[in-house]
Amino acid sequence: MKAYIDCVHCYLKQAVTCMTIFGIDEEKQHKILFELMDDIKKLDRSRTPAENSTELLLKLYRQLGSDDPYQKVKKQSNDLALELYPKLKQILMQSNDRLYDALKISVAGNIIDLGIKRDFDINASLEHSLNVGFSKDHYGKFLDKLEKVDELLIIGDNAGEIVFDKLLVEELVEMGKKVTYAVKSGPILNDATIDDALYVGMDKVAGVITTGSNYLGVPLQEISPEFKKLLNTMELVISKGQANFESLEHAELAVGRVFFLLKIKCEGVGKAAGADFGDVVFFAR
Secondary structure: OOOOOHHHHHHHHHHHHHHHHHOOOHHHHHHHHHHHHHHHHOOOOOOOHHHHHHHHHHHHHHHHOOOOOOHHHHHHHHHHHHHHHHHHHHHHHOOOOHHHHHHHHHHHHHHOOOOOOOOOOHHHHHHHHHHOOEEEEOHHHHHHHHHOOOEEEEEOOEOOHHHHHHHHHHHHHHOOOEEEEEEEOOOOOOEOEHHHHHHHOHHHOOEEEEOOOOOOOOOOOOOOHHHHHHHHHOOOEEEEOHHHHHHHOOOHHHOOOEEEEEEOOOHHHHHHHOOOOOOEEEEEO
16 A cells, blocks of 8 residues: 555654653653654555554654553553453353454554554444444355365454454464464554564463564565564465555455454545445455
8 A cells, every 4th residue: 555645643643642741841742753754745645554654663762762652552452452451351241142252342442543643542443343233244255265275374463453363363263273462663653563462461372473574564575584574474364454465455465365353544545445444344355
């Protein structure tokens, strides 16, 4: 997915959110933002928003003198999600289609995106996912693929959200599937890393690996050769969230194998996904 004009606003909003979370006063925020504006002018609009965002954020991190400004709030998100886990498990216990509802619960967790919003209503997101459901829904196609494979890859997104994904992984494992779950190899925004995976116990139900990169999404030129090989060979993949969608929606390797599971949080992603702002979707190309 290429960058749209609205991405410029989002680059700046991500920077402001990051600095606010890290406790930077407004005077210093203005100074840093004005410097970042010069960098934004030079960004390549043919690259994905995720790639451009990453490079700006890494520069910001250097200016802040921190390699993980979101460390504290990531733990808070994980703790919040872990508190909700028993309730979510109970919802699945009462479900007539546990895998389908596990997918809906998983995407509800995609609202935990502190790169875009500083707060979120997880209960409203959960209610929307379960009761309204996917506006673009390839669940039947997914089941057909799932029946033919013994293992699949899930590309994770945010801290906190990873707990919602764990419920999905548990359902897949209960069905006899082997699941590999991928996280970032280093901190960027509130994306999940190995530390988050271990903290929520994802390693107890899935094989946990990294993309070999701390770039948002999975830009094919930035991820490790090992992870790229896995992406090319795995017959079934679930890609969580917007940044992963931005990286893979145009890739030939995704056709018929990568199912995108996300909430539409901006018009540009909605246009690329063929959905409206606020929708939750589960589909493959």
